[in-house]
């Protein structure tokens with residue numbers, strides 16, 4: 042298998058995470074194939090991919106829980122699993138679990154002690170993640186969103202250089218999601234590199250600086266949304282609303298796809314957009330509205346994982 046990313050990613054000298062030529066094999070099965078990946082301080086990067094693409098495997102190797110079959114991984118210049126690497130990294134698993142019989146405050150104090158931090162930091166942290174009111178209740182009585190917030194407080198505890206968050210918003214309501222991303226933004230602005238494995242494309246589209254897409258153990262895309270978009274050359278979608286529910290004439294003159302009696306969908310390459318708009322304008326009041334819809338992250342995700350928009 043050739044590596045589709047080989048020419049696209051020069052190694053960064055100031056990386057807090059560097060992954061070079063990483064392979065992972067479980068017996069005959071290869072779950073990571075020649076992955077090269079770097080994270081700079083303060084970057085927020087989304088790690089996307091179908092189920093089984095290799096996201097969790099990559100995270101487990103970065104955390105030192107699994108060893109690479111081949112290749113080199115460094116976390117803050119240290120070997121994963123070493124004391125330096127563990128101090129520099131924090132992990133929020135998808136299904137975060139705590140002692141149900143402890144209160145939130147007791148649990149966080151325990152984590153603070155284990156991390157060599159003063160228990161005094163726990164009060165402000167609980168406040169920061171919106172748990173001040175619930176802090177003295179047993180965790181067994183908490184909702185999933187509250188447990189997720191406590192997980193995030195644990196991540197914030199050691200001021201890590203890199204935070205690995207696995208599906209951090211799964212099962213959260215929209216307000217909790219918003220709060221969680223506000224905390225992620227704050228972490229990043231304080232210099233923590235944040236890697237977010239997620240299937241929630243719409244939210245990571247708006248809240249990350251770079252998108253990495255894995256497919257069958259390979260990194261098939263790794264860039265800003267704008268660069269991925271221009272490289273993919275995906276079409277813009279123009280949705281035309283017809284006068285008097287009469288889409289047939291528009292369809293006859295411009296082609297495209299009739300959506301129902303009232304609308305016609307046209308796809309065009311970005312460089313042809315103005316020409317297409319001129320054709321639409323020439324139809325006069327036959328067209329009463331035009332909506333322009335550039336490729337979304339979902340379209341790019343389909344493209345890079347092998348299912349196109351067109």
Ligand SMILES: Nc1ncnc2c1ncn2[C@@H]1O[C@H](COP(=O)(O)OP(=O)(O)OP(=O)(O)O)[C@@H](O)[C@H]1O
Pocket residue numbers: 067070072090091092093094095096097098099
């Ligand atoms: N211990 C193991 N032995 C054999 N194969 C494994 C082992 N652990 C993971 N795999 C395989 O490695 C591949 C990648 O799994 P991984 O959990 O990293 O995917 P993922 O991208 O995190 O998926 P999801 O989105 O479902 O969490 C899968 O095909 C999985 O079956």
